[in-house]
Amino acid sequence: MALLDIQVPDIGDFDEVTVIELMVKPGDTVAADQSLITVESDKASMEIPSSHGGVVKAVWVKLGDKVKQGSRVVQLEVAGAAAASAAPAAPNASQTPDQAAKVADVPVLAAQSAIHNVATTSAGLIEVRVPDIGDFKDVAVIELLVKVGDSVKTEQSLMTVESDKAAMEIPSSAAGVVKELKVKLGDKVNVGDLIAVLEGAAAAVPVAAVATATTTVRPEPVEGPAAAAASTSSARTEVAVSAPAAVPAHNPIGMPIGLPHASPSVRKFARELGVPLAEVKGSGLKGRITESDVQGFTKSVMSGAVQTLAIAAQAKSKPSTASDGGGLGLLAWPKVDFSKFGVVERKDMSRIKKISGANLHRNWVLIPHVTNHDDCDITDLEAFRVQMNKENEKAGIKLTMLAFMIKASVAALKKFPEFNSSIDGDQLVLKQYYHIGFAADTPNGLMVPVIKDADKKGVVQISTEMGELAKKARDGKLSPAEMSGACFTISSLGGIGGRYFTPIINAPEVAIMGVCKSQIEPKWDGKAFVPKLMLPLSLSWDHRVIDGAAAARFNAYFGQVLTDFRRVLL
Ligand code: CAO
Secondary structure, eight states: OEEEEEEOOOOTTOSOEEEEEEOOOTTOEEOTTOEEEEEEOSSOEEEEEOSSOEEEEEEOOOTTOEEOTTOEEEEEEEOHHHHHHHOSSOOOTTSOHHHHHHHHTOOOOOOOOOOOOEEEOTTSEEEEEOOOOTTOOSEEEEEEOOOTTOEEOTTOEEEEEEOSSEEEEEEOSSOEEEEEEOOOTTOEEOTTOEEEEEEESSOOOOHHHHHHHOTTOOOOOOOTHHHHHHHHOSSOOOOOOOOOEEOOSSOTTOOSSOOOOBOHHHHHHHHHHTOOGGGSOOOSGGGOBOHHHHHHHHHHHHHTSOOOHHHHHHHHHSSSOOTTGGGTTOOOOOOOOGGGTSOOOOOOOOHHHHHHHHHHHHHHHHSOEEEEEEEEEOHHHHHHHHHHHHHTTTTTOOOOHHHHHHHHHHHHHHHSGGGGEEEETTEEEEOSSOOEEEOEEETTEEEOOEETTGGGSOHHHHHHHHHHHHHHHHTTOOOGGGGOOOSEEEEEOTTTOOSOOOOOOOTTOSEEEEEOOOEEEEEEOSSSEEEEEEEEEEEEEETTTOOHHHHHHHHHHHHHHHHOGGGGGO
């Protein structure tokens, strides 16, 4: 084993560059050619790879450091033979950059000051070609920053290209209107390739003029497509432009969405995950997007806390149809000519059905639902309720079973607080208020009015409010405020029938109680079967927040409270 310092190689015309990303830490094992750090100048961002495989013993730089050719980056412990062949004497910062580059045998990564060929054809059109981009070959076009019809200014970036080590923008050296784009996303381009044809506002600058202004002009003949184009154009004026622009931290040309500020490896990572980098907020130096920003964004999208612009636009344009497989790669919705089989009538879906359908669909797809079924004995409660209603008939008071269930759910939410929560990104929001929604069947579709502060109200008041809210729902007069803010929902089909069902959680709530029709059933009391009024319960819960044992306990406690309300006093 031997120790070897990996140094910043020849980075072309860049004097000093800033370390903006550390990609390894002491103890990491790196492979030869694996990137160690990302550096950035005002012209390009690039990754500095390791010339050898080994174990990182020390990282000599920190974020924000300025480094230049020959600066030490990391110290590697490498296999003895490899070190010996690479480094007769251990390289260090005192070596000349040339020695360092040779010793480390690191490829030159710099986007060197470029010669960018812009030529005016006999028809007065301007051809913009890929400039000298240093040692890069076959770089991929990863972003097109203009389209046909756009007006571009001199120095405005036309596209971004990326190798596995660096990303750069390619600017136009002339102004004009884009007549043709000769590249598309994913194309591999090389120096001299035709990017775009402009109809010129400003003429290209004669080479002599630029030569006096810049010392980097190299009017070398361009081969391949560029040369071919040159031979067909009778009046071509060669010009030089500045080096490709850096992947910017800002939006220099006022594009609607600026090019995100991220290293090539992060951009690649984002592309692999299908993450739109322009929508990711960077937490790194100067707002740079890091790998963990991309991971965080992905988590937020998966949890439903965030929608990408594309998904939001898709949902907006197609709120509730599944005709394209819901964008999930599923089979398309079957298109059937039903009239072939018999007489049919077509009716538009109600507005409420469309809205609630889209919500239910989202909740069903995004929430991992599990439903626990249970029964509880409400014999005594029902007897009490009937008795109370008889006694208060004259006063016009009617206690409903649902009002008791709302009180029972408040007691259960207090005992199991995670059921009174919502997911917000990586956080759980635990509520200290108790607003309970109840599903109401209306001629126009399902609505969910909310009893606010149910913990502070008695069963009589809740019954009365429920009656009023259910009537408003049926009459289509519920206000948005009367349908918002619920912590937990009860969906009762008890007045209708059925045994059990799977209620869909009303996001961003994390659980919902479904109730079906109670029935007299024989229950063994240890000595004999006795008739008991049993209420079927179906609790759906979000498995991201709640686990099965907690759900079973919640269901059991909810039932025990209905069986004997004295439990809430304990
Ligand atoms: N078991 C047996 N009977 C029940 C019962 C239960 N769990 N719950 C209520 N009942 C009986 C009541 O005793 C009452 O009978 P009487 O008129 O003889 O007293 C009758 O059913 C109606 O009950 P109610 O007036 O108390 O109404 P409710 O509280 O059950 O329901 C409301 C009110 C608004 C929830 C209801 O009208 C409704 O819309 N339910 C449908 C909810 C729904 O669609 N859920 C599904 C959502 S998922 O698509």
